[in-house]
Amino acid sequence: MACALAISACGTSPWNQEQADAHLNVGAAYLGSGRSNDALKEFLEAEKLSPQDPKVHYYMGISYLDKGLTDNAIVEFKKALSLKPDYSEAHNFLGVIYRDKKQWDMAIDEFKNALANVLYETPDKAMFNMGTAYDGKGDYEKALKMYEEAKNKQPHTIPPPVIDLYIGRTYYAQGNVEKAVSYFQASLKAAPSLLESHYWLGQCYIKLHDPAKAKVEFKTIIDITPDSGLGIEAKKSLDSIVSGR
Numbered sequence: 516m517a518c519a520l521a522i523s524a525c526g527t528s529p530w531n532q533e534q535a536d537a538h539l540n541v542g543a544a545y546l547g548s549g550r551s552n553d554a555l556k557e558f559l560e561a562e563k564l565s566p567q568d569p570k571v572h573y574y575m576g577i578s579y580l581d582k583g584l585t586d587n588a589i590v591e592f593k594k595a596l597s598l599k600p601d602y603s604e605a606h607n608f609l610g611v612i613y614r615d616k617k618q619w620d621m622a623i624d625e626f627k628n629a630l631a632n633v634l635y636e637t638p639d640k641a642m643f644n645m646g647t648a649y650d651g652k653g654d655y656e657k658a659l660k661m662y663e664e665a666k667n668k669q670p671h672t673i674p675p676p677v678i679d680l681y682i683g684r685t686y687y688a689q690g691n692v693e694k695a696v697s698y699f700q701a702s703l704k705a706a707p708s709l710l711e712s713h714y715w716l717g718q719c720y721i722k723l724h725d726p727a728k729a730k731v732e733f734k735t736i737i738d739i740t741p742d743s744g745l746g747i748e749a750k751k752s753l754d755s756i757v758s759g760r
Contacts, residue, residue: 527564527565527566527567527568531564532565532568534564535560535562535564535565535568536561538557538558538560538561538564539557539558539570539571541557542554542556542557542558542561542574542578545557546574546577546578546581549581551578551581551582552582554574554578554581555575555578558571558574558575558578561574562575567598568598569594569596569598569602569605570595572591572592572594572595572598572605573591573592573595573604573605573608576588576589576590576591576592576595576605576608577608579591580608585612588608588612589609589612592605592608592609592612593609596609601631601632601634603628603629603630603631603634603635603638603641604629604635604637606625606626606628606629606641607625607626607629607640607641607644609625610622610623610624610625610628610629610641610644610645610648611644613625614644614647614648614651617651619648619649619651619652622644623645623648623649623652626641626642626644626648627645629641630645637672638668639665639668639669639671639672640665640672642661642662642664642665642668643661643662643665643673643681645661646658646659646660646662646665646681647681649661650681650684650685650688655688655689658685659682659685659686662678662681662682662685663682665678666678666679666682674706675705676701676702676705676709677702677706677709679698679699679701679702679705679712680698680699680709680712680715682698683695683698683699683702683712684715687715687718687719692719692722693723695715696716696719696720699712699715699716699719700716708739710735710736710739710740710745711745713732713733713735713736713749714732714733714745714748714752716732717729717730717731717732717733717736717749717752718752720732721752721756726756729756730753733749733750733752733753733756734753736749737749737750
């Protein structure tokens with residue numbers, strides 16, 4: 516009895532932790548297959564068994580985020596960080612939420628916190644995300660610096676062609692269209708199906724007064740996905756070229 520009371524007082528018992536881990540594993544599998552509601556049910560069961568486990572709150576945060584419950588996600592990521600302050604993955608997710616809310620400085624702080632942990636296994640994620648936050652803030656030089664760092668950092672969680680796309684967009688925003696073209700072309704050389712690069716390359720060709728090349732890029736998108744948001748925008752751009760507007 517004394518031993519049982521001691522375990523209860525000190526934290527989660529080994530049996531409870533084992534059961535909590537089982538729920539975590541099932542929940543993670545549900546998350547991977549897009550079943551965020553079923554995943555959350557598993558994580559809530561895990562929380563009952565091991566409420567002080569930061570992984571539980573981290574995964575709950577992801578589930579809430581998948582369900583569009585951003586405020587709930589923030590609460591869970593902050594709980595995870597209160598239990599494990601150097602939880603880089605939680606810092607990164609929290610940064611993404613703040614970035615999407617256009618709270619640029621708060622986002623950047625979270626990405627910096629993620630990178631402060633030298634054991635963080637996927638630092639390129641936080642570097643890339645920090646680049647997007649600087650981009651949103653309009654600090655293009657710092658954005659480019661972070662994108663380049665992410666591109667050169669192992670383990671390449673963010674595919675280099677995607678980073679080239681974002682670098683190209685940043686140069687385009689700066690008005691350096693020729694430089695933007697080189698990055699969109701590099702992106703498409705490595706990943707020809709990256710349709711957003713086709714779209715922005717088309718926009719560059721319009722700026723460079725080369726409508727023939729722009730048409731090719733927009734038609735590529737329309738042929739593949741005419742009814743998507745990108746396809747609709749590509750058709751608008753193509754129609755504008757044809758009509759001479």
